[in-house]
Amino acid sequence: xxxxxxxxxxxxxxxxxxxxxxxxxxxxxxxxxxxxxxxxxxxxxxxxxxxxxxxxxxxxxxxxxxxxxxxxxxxxxxxxxxxxxxxxxxxxxxxxxxxxxxxxxxxxxxxxxxxxxxxxxxxxxxxxxxxxxxxxxxxxxxxxxxxxxxxxxxxxxxxxxxxxxxxxxxxxxxxxxxxxxxxxxxxxxxxxxxxxxxxxxxxxxxxxxxxxxxxxxxxxxxxxxxxxxxxxxxxxxxxxxxxxxxxxxxxxxxxxxxxxxxxxxxxxxxxxx
Numbered sequence: 202x203x204x205x206x207x208x209x210x211x212x213x214x215x216x217x218x219x220x221x222x223x224x225x226x227x228x229x230x231x232x233x234x235x236x237x238x239x240x241x242x243x244x245x246x247x248x249x250x251x252x253x254x255x256x257x258x259x260x261x262x263x264x265x266x267x268x269x270x271x272x273x274x275x276x277x278x279x280x281x282x283x284x285x286x287x288x289x290x291x292x293x294x295x296x297x298x299x300x301x302x303x304x305x306x307x308x309x310x311x312x313x314x315x316x317x318x319x320x321x322x323x324x325x326x327x328x329x330x331x332x333x334x335x336x337x338x339x340x341x342x343x344x345x346x347x348x349x350x351x352x353x354x355x356x357x358x359x360x361x362x363x364x365x366x367x368x369x370x371x372x373x374x375x376x377x378x379x380x381x382x383x384x385x386x387x388x389x390x391x392x393x394x395x396x397x398x399x400x401x402x403x404x405x406x407x408x409x410x411x412x413x414x415x416x417x418x419x420x421x422x423x424x425x426x427x428x429x430x431x432x433x434x435x436x437x438x439x440x441x442x443x444x445x446x447x448x449x450x451x452x453x454x455x456x457x458x459x460x461x462x463x464x465x466x467x468x469x470x471x472x473x474x
Contacts (some may be wrong), residue, residue: 249274255315256272256284257270257284261285261293263291263293263358265361266356266358268285268293268295270285280300280307281298281299281416282298282299282311283295286319286322288322288324288355289324293355294322294354294355295353295354295355295356295414296318296322296352296353296354297351298314298350298351298352298416299311299349299370299416300314300347300349313342317335317338318335318353321335327366328364328399329366331353332353333397333399335391336368336389336392336397336399337396339391339392340392340393340395348390348393349369349391349392350370350371351370351390351391352365352370352373361405363405364401365386365402366386366388366399366400366401367387368388368390369388369389369390370390371416371420372384373412374412374413374415374436375404375410376410376411376436377409378409381437381439384404386400387400388400411439411443413435
């Protein structure tokens with residue numbers, strides 16, 4: 202009994218001595234694997250911080266208007282981009298765009314667009330002129346196969362006009378007392394045709410009118426039955442929530458819960474007194 206017990210203890214110690222180095226090696230391997238996983242995660246978090254830093258921290262407002270925006274990436278980083286900035290005391294410039302794909306590559310691509318837009322967006326430049334200049338720059342510098350759906354607009358407090366140029370971006374939704382409609386626009390995506398001539402559109406906003414801008418992640422989101430949400434549903438949504446404020450509409454629109462994972466960004470402008 203004693204001999205067996207002693208043998209058992211000796212066997213346990215021998216096994217333990219043999220397994221301990223393996224356990225330590227396994228722990229080091231697990232720690233190394235965890236560290237390798239944490240590094241990309243930290244890099245993605247840093248990439249998101251870098252991407253969010255140029256986005257407007259506050260939304261500029263104009264007398265008689267309410268402007269709101271929401272941004273919700275599908276992953277840590279996104280290919281969606283928007284900007285709002287003052288053009289003097291009585292105008293606000295706004296742009297919205299989304300790059301090809303998702304994740305880090307799309308985010309890096311959109312960083313180039315962000316850097317290109319602001320230098321051209323002076324008070325004297327029209328939306329069509331800005332689109333044309335940014336397009337030529339991107340055509341010269343970008344890799345083949347990269348393009349950007351983009352929209353640039355100007356909201357004028359004095360004339361109550363909104364002027365915009367659409368470069369292949371999803372069309373805005375206009376909501377008025379008579380209903381909701383899509384503001385169709387024509388224009389090639391940025392980065393494709395270097396000599397494309399862009400056209401400017403203008404529309405006067407009446408009291409209570411709303412304009413909803415959004416990236417393709419919202420209309421292309423699919424429901425459980427594999428049907429896209431679509432622009433018509435967005436128009437119905439905007440009309441049904443006509444009495445809600447710009448901030449509420451913008452947040453609700455970007456918070457849709459589709460089956461597919463897609464970047465979603467939206468911006469709403471409302472004419473009010």
